[in-house]
Amino acid sequence: MARPRTPILSRAGICAAALEIIDADGLPALSMRKLASALGVQVASLYSHVKTKDDLLEEIGNEIMAEVDVSGFSTGDWRQGVATWARSYRAALRAHPNMVPVLATGPGRRETALQRADAVHGGLVGAGWPPRHATLIGASTKYLVLGAAMTSFGKGFADDVQIYVDRYPHLDQAHRLRANAEEIDRDAFELALTAFLDGLESLYINGEFLAKGHQSCAVEDSHRSW
Amino acid sequence: MARPRTPILSRAGICAAALEIIDADGLPALSMRKLASALGVQVASLYSHVKTKDDLLEEIGNEIMAEVDVSGFSTGDWRQGVATWARSYRAALRAHPNMVPVLATGPGRRETALQRADAVHGGLVGAGWPPRHATLIGASTKYLVLGAAMTSFGKGFADDVQIYVDRYPHLDQAHRLRANAEEIDRDAFELALTAFLDGLESLYINGEFLAKGHQSCAVEDSHRSW
DNA sequence: ACCTGAACACCGTTCAAGT
DNA sequence: ACCTGAACACCGTTCAAGT
Numbered sequence A, B: 001m002a003r004p005r006t007p008i009l010s011r012a013g014i015c016a017a018a019l020e021i022i023d024a025d026g027l028p029a030l031s032m033r034k035l036a037s038a039l040g041v042q043v044a045s046l047y048s049h050v051k052t053k054d055d056l057l058e059e060i061g062n063e064i065m066a067e068v069d070v071s072g073f074s075t076g077d078w079r080q081g082v083a084t085w086a087r088s089y090r091a092a093l094r095a096h097p098n099m100v101p102v103l104a105t106g107p108g109r110r111e112t113a114l115q116r117a118d119a120v121h122g123g124l125v126g127a128g129w130p131p132r133h134a135t136l137i138g139a140s141t142k143y144l145v146l147g148a149a150m151t152s153f154g155k156g157f158a159d160d161v162q163i164y165v166d167r168y169p170h171l172d173q174a175h176r177l178r179a180n181a182e183e184i185d186r187d188a189f190e191l192a193l194t195a196f197l198d199g200l201e202s203l204y205i206n207g208e209f210l211a212k213g214h215q216s217c218a219v220e221d222s223h224r225s226w
Numbered sequence C, D: 001a002c003c004t005g006a007a008c009a010c011c012g013t014t015c016a017a018g019t
Helices: A011-025 A032-038 A043-048 A053-065 A071-075 A078-094 A097-103 A111-126 A131-150 A178-205 B011-025 B032-038 B043-048 B053-065 B071-075 B078-094 B097-103 B111-126 B131-150 B178-205
Strands: none
Touching: A011 A032, A011 A053, A011 A097, A032 A043, A053 A078, A053 A097, A053 A111, A071 A078, A071 A111, A078 A097, A078 A111, A078 A131, A078 A178, A097 A131, A111 A131, A131 A178, A131 B131, A131 B178, A178 B131, A178 B178, B011 B032, B011 B053, B011 B097, B032 B043, B053 B078, B053 B097, B053 B111, B071 B078, B071 B111, B078 B097, B078 B111, B078 B131, B078 B178, B097 B131, B111 B131, B131 B178
């Protein structure tokens, strides 16, 4: 039969199956043909529900961004807001690390991403940061989260001792990194977030609104609205 | 002729041509066939010089990492060492942002990357940080650099005003981000790096060696050698 | 509206064959 | 050793055809 009385496919079902493949085998491993066969259907059938493969990835990205929590800004405490945002953002990405390259393209037209960006910027400005600095803090935090979600520091090292011995004396324990990768990644992220927020707080309290030692983000820029 | 007296191809030439395509059109745009035709040669010819496409990408990644400067650690000033490392690392990646997903896989067996990792770890430990914290600082910095190199915060926003008006009140200036993306990305990176180093410095000076408010990186972990 | 089968223009990689 | 031509098993997307 060419058309069953109740549809076999749905946009949501296609997204779910695609994300399963991506999580299990990586982003490059997702092909429309493999996806179709996982759903027990012909390739061309997918195109009745999805415009292109990119369209599909955008939708999955939109779903993932929906898990990001920006409610912390409603307390009026920007530090709490950023911390909650950053942690939930990292958790959402780490649940699907192979999707990070897609999310890294920015909010674009994904409504969940735009809604989060709006809340973050509004929260920071509402707490007293000049708009220009709200932008920079949002950007910095995003860098940290995306970087932390994309790379596993520990998993980047081979667990073969022979690679390090002799040639790289300070990496003589690097072969152990892989086994503890999860913990190291978590601790490194928390260290970075805490140190970053501490540094920001002293800027804020001192009313400097300046990255010290950096010329281009100068005082006369502070009135800009972006 | 099947074999010219002087070889047409070389590994270095293939890498250079491949990087040109990647820089111009993106990582997914690199195909062995397009690369071959850019070099005026048949596809199969490439495989006399390069094992696989991944092998080619690893070599290009290795070349890019060679631009990273870790000489700042030789001064004994860890803060200067990290700053120099982070800035040159970001500069090297930003020169070839489409290569970031390849570099994000970690040092692996790339010798330039391993050499840099060795210098960073050695520099931090030599300056007095416990090995465990040297690892975390190296990881944190890498997150920041990779995130900052991979995403352009500004370029992630569409420059169409209509998208933001009404629905996202705090993003009413977001359409201007694209035009100033370069500057915003630079300033945000510098802000993050400075705030992060400031935060680390106070940890170091206080001798805490602890990310405050974070339990798992506990005191009894400080003796670990990774 | 939804699924199929076939087609089109692509991929990475291998391999026997030539020089 | 180095390049070719052909082949194999893949891609994303389109489209007429069926119900």
